[in-house]
Amino acid sequence: MSAQRARIAEAMLGMPGAFTAEDLHRRVIEVTPGIGLATVYRALAAMQESGAIATVGDRHGSTLLARCERHDHHHHLVCTECGSVVGIDCPLGDAALISAERAGHLVTRHEITLYGLCAICRARADGDA
Ligand SMILES: [Zn+2]
Ligand SMILES: [Zn+2]
Numbered sequence: 001m002s003a004q005r006a007r008i009a010e011a012m013l014g015m016p017g018a019f020t021a022e023d024l025h026r027r028v029i030e031v032t033p034g035i036g037l038a039t040v041y042r043a044l045a046a047m048q049e050s051g052a053i054a055t056v057g058d059r060h061g062s063t064l065l066a067r068c069e070r071h072d073h074h075h076h077l078v079c080t081e082c083g084s085v086v087g088i089d090c091p092l093g094d095a096a097l098i099s100a101e102r103a104g105h106l107v108t109r110h111e112i113t114l115y116g117l118c119a120i121c122r123a124r125a126d127g128d129a
């Protein structure tokens with residue numbers, strides 16, 4: 001079991017950017033055939049709990065995940081072309097919290113993911129134009 005977890009963690013480190021459990025499973029079984037998708041899901045849940053990976057949206061109904069090196073409060077910018085992910089500072093300012101408060105809401109948590117093109121994909125897009 002822990003040997004399988006180690007294989008899954010290893011494969012996860014090789015993922016280039018945002019990935020789904022299915023993406024990771026495909027990579028895992030290239031190296032270690034026989035590991036089930038359910039095992040990958042369990043390993044990912046544990047990694048998410050430990051903060052090693054973060055949720056960065058979804059693709060066709062599957063949760064998109066990404067490796068996360070930051071442990072302070074931050075969000076993610078996902079490249080819609082290549083799936084690369086970078087950590088960014090929290091864009092939520094006081095204004096949002098103040099208007100929430102004015103509406104009588106107490107904000108206890110929030111999720112923000114930004115989507116766009118990374119530097120490499122931007123350069124590629126400019127090159128095509
Ligand atoms: Zn992160
Ligand atoms: Zn990109």
Ligand SMILES: [Zn+2]
Nearest residue numbers: 074090091092
């Ligand atoms: Zn935030």
